[in-house]
Amino acid sequence: MSSQPDIGAITALRKSRTLGSRREWLVILNRAARSRRGAIGLMLTGLVVLLAIVGPVTAPHSDVGPVTAAFATPSSAAPLGGDVLGRDVLTRVLTGGWELLTIAAAATALGVSAGVALGIAAAYYRRWADGIIMRIVDVFLAFPQLVFALLLVSILGPKSWLIIVAVGISHTPQVARVLRSVALDVCERDYVKAVELMDTPSRKVMAGEILPNLLSVVMVELGLRFTYSILIIAGLSFLGLGVQPPAANWGLMINENRIGLVVNPWAVIVPAGLIAVLTIGLNTFTDAIARASLGVDRPAEEMVMATGIILDRSA
């Protein structure tokens, strides 16, 4: 590189590239949604999300008061029958998804943004910052995600904000590892070096130059972690350690009603099916995003998809 960089040319180059990358996420989403996989995933997810949003408004009965006998079979008053306490299963199905979705979305946003920030910072600053961040990441990786959430709710009790924080933090180390390993390469590119020569503050280099080039990875992480958030949060409710009864929640419903599986299986099958359709849809759409932006075919990338962890320690 010459000692006198052509500032004008660099600025022009940068403008054209940043403008392009601002639309990049829309392009990727569009391409993903048009693929067969993506369309199926989007449709499945959309159906469940719609049900969760419209459900509370259209619910025919109260979600906490008894309507039928315990585990009553489906009737015209209660099309999906009654649950363990004789409450209307349909009503509880309609009202039990909203909270799961919002808590999962908040936990995902928190965990992924923290992970992205830490991963990029580690890759950009290198040296001691990298060492410290990655050692902390190693410590938190040693907790299975559900176990970490259980640990945090064990003493303070299950509160919405605490579940959001616990699940969010449990995503952060995994996201940070993935982002660090892909950011290492971007940090070495010429346009990053060029902007550095212009005395751009490091925060702006990371947010304005490095992050836009990792957009596709961030999008895949968002999809993946959103799926995992739903799995963990529904799992916590299933264990009876999520948001507390009597409010309806699909995970809790499965657990409450499984003793009546022989009498009224719908009280279990419907919430379990909805969680399954939601996570399958999200996972399929995430897979379509990965295919649209990364081109998943080699084992290394299969690995990102499969576990969200790139094998960077096996050199």
Add this chain to the structure above:
Amino acid sequence: MTTAAQQQSAGSGPDGARRSVRAWSLRHPVASMVVVRTLLGVLTLFAVSIVIFAATQALPGNAAYAVLGHSATPQRLQALEAQLHLNRSLPSQYGIWMSGVLKGNFGTSLANGQPVSSLIGPRLVNSAVLVIGAGLIGSLFAGGLGLIAATRRDKLFDHIASVVALTITALPEFVVAIALVIVFAVNTLHVLPAVSSIPQGTSPLSDLNALVLPIATLALVIAPYIFRMARGAIIEALASDYVEMAELKGISRKRVLLIHALPNSLPPVIQVIGLNLLYLAGGIVVVEYVFNYPGIGAALVDAVSNRDIPTIQFLVLIMAAFYVFVNIGTDVVTLLASPRRRAAR
């Protein structure tokens, strides 16, 4: 090799001990990796123990009050504070707990007053049976399917297997477990027990029927990842130059696949199996709870419901230790299984 080591260590001064350590680590790459990683692992576990302590005992507010809740009388609060040493400073509370752990004394359960280690010991064996069973069955099953899918790339079997794998990946363990219970235990067929509680003092292997559904659930949940990795790695190996060379030499297709392609695709598959064993450490929590199986996962759920601090601390520490050492084990096995990596050192 030795001269390079000597030249390197010459820069750090005439330090005989350091030089011989370096020479030893060059001659024994695997052993030195085990030593270094184990030391780092122990350090990590110390940091983990601080996080566990902070989450259970160092939270703002009175932990004793949180444990007792509405049944808190001044006497009971005082007794509990004394038992958990809550009246001391945080560092000394941590010190008391850690020095106990190092001596093998993990404290007394708040739920029934017994030592935590004697409560959890038999449950550890039960959980190990689940993890090993699910790991073995899941790996063999998924690896086999991956091999078949790779040799029939883009044919019908491959497509179906890939879509099924993607679908199962997205399912929570409890949904898989409940689906198996509905089909095999309660609603459709009645061939397996829906509950797998094992009487205290009996081996989990004495009633194999009770193990089928929990192990099947866990094996199904880990299988898709191993399947995808095995398929990808074998496809990559089959596209390599040495496989083409072997085919040109006229070696049979079966022999090319089993002797040439398969061994070279093992390292990434071993890595993903290791990752899934790690996942099982968390997966057993839900699955043991569903089947009422007396392992450490179900014990953790009980302990969290009862706010049994010493038991929670011990169980989470065990799970983290499992993670750290399985991680090291996976890397060692990967290193041993990859000829190229061994030669590079």
